Amino acid sequence: MNTPNWSSFRDLARRVLREDAPLTLTGDTRALMLRTAEEVAIPDAATALNTSAGALALLREIERRIAEGSNRLTDALNLMWKLQQQGDFDSARQQMRDVLAVEVVPYYRELAMEQLDGMADEP
Amino acid sequence: MSWRRHLAPLLVAVAFAGCSSGAHSSGSQRDLYAQATCVDSETCCIQRNPGNPSACGLTAAEAAAIMAAGVGAAGTHGAEMEDHKDDARLPEWKQRCIRNWNACADGRFTGPCTDCLRRCEGQQDWPLDMCRPAKPKR
Numbered sequence: 001m002n003t004p005n006w007s008s009f010r011d012l013a014r015r016v017l018r019e020d021a022p023l024t025l026t027g028d029t030r031a032l033m034l035r036t037a038e039e040v041a042i043p044d045a046a047t048a049l050n051t052s053a054g055a056l057a058l059l060r061e062i063e064r065r066i067a068e069g070s071n072r073l074t075d076a077l078n079l080m081w082k083l084q085q086q087g088d089f090d091s092a093r094q095q096m097r098d099v100l101a102v103e104v105v106p107y108y109r110e111l112a113m114e115q116l117d118g119m120a121d122e123p
Numbered sequence: 124m125s126w127r128r129h130l131a132p133l134l135v136a137v138a139f140a141g142c143s144s145g146a147h148s149s150g151s152q153r154d155l156y157a158q159a160t161c162v163d164s165e166t167c168c169i170q171r172n173p174g175n176p177s178a179c180g181l182t183a184a185e186a187a188a189i190m191a192a193g194v195g196a197a198g199t200h201g202a203e204m205e206d207h208k209d210d211a212r213l214p215e216w217k218q219r220c221i222r223n224w225n226a227c228a229d230g231r232f233t234g235p236c237t238d239c240l241r242r243c244e245g246q247q248d249w250p251l252d253m254c255r256p257a258k259p260k261r
Contacts, residue, residue: 003252003255004252005252006250006252007242007250007252007253010242010246010250014245014246066248067246067247067248069251070248070249070250070251071219071248071249073251074219074222074223074249074251075219077226077231077256078222078223078226081226081231107251107252108251111251111255111256114256114258114259115256115259117259118258118259118260119259
């Protein structure tokens with residue numbers, strides 16, 4: 001899986017959700033939202049873009065999945081690294097399993113799986 | 124002593140810059156300034172304006188990176204990974220940004236650490252698309 005680039009989407013979300021800029025669905029904006037929705041595993045995004053309310057709700061949901069997934073995974077990673085340093089690999093592996101139990105964003109799942117696989121040979 | 128442990132106080136000072144003037148020179152912050160080498164106009168400007176990087180045309184992240192590099196150049200930067208201590212005075216999102224920046228500086232994330240810190244400060248979560256966890260060594 002290619003690493004996504006969410007900078008443009010995050011800039012759009014910041015302008016609309018924090019700075020109260022209007023969500024104007026130009027061709028580029030529609031394409032950006034459709035692509036990012038797919039990257040965070042949201043189906044039927046095109047339907048949501050048919051109305052202003054639907055587009056805004058979609059923007060919020062994409063933003064939520066990116067942000068909450070990042071917080072969840074980075075918190076788990078920091079704890080995992082600490083546990084690895086202590087030699088507690090069972091608990092370290094469990095951190096990534098806990099992420100995988102709830103995470104839906106494919107990129108975040110791939111990162112968690114990569115870390116889990118990297119501990120396969122540890123005791 | 125790790126130079127990175129001094130980053131959080133600097134960012135605290137920056138976070139509260141503008142609330143009052145002249146009250147930002149905490150002991151830890153002074154330690155950082157004392158350790159950094161005043162080798163060019165930027166580091167000297169940061170030292171002359173503690174807690175106010177904007178006076179030097181810099182963001183908090185840029186000032187932190189410059190001062191950290193100065194301390195590293197002065198030879199106090201150890202290569203070992205160290206446990207980061209959160210600063211409870213900061214909001215949770217900022218603690219997370221700094222914690223991840225420290226992990227990035229330790230090589231646990233790969234990517235442009237300071238750019239990621241800057242973006243984290245703006246969007247309030249770590250940009251894993253820019254700075255991802257390093258691939259585990261097998």
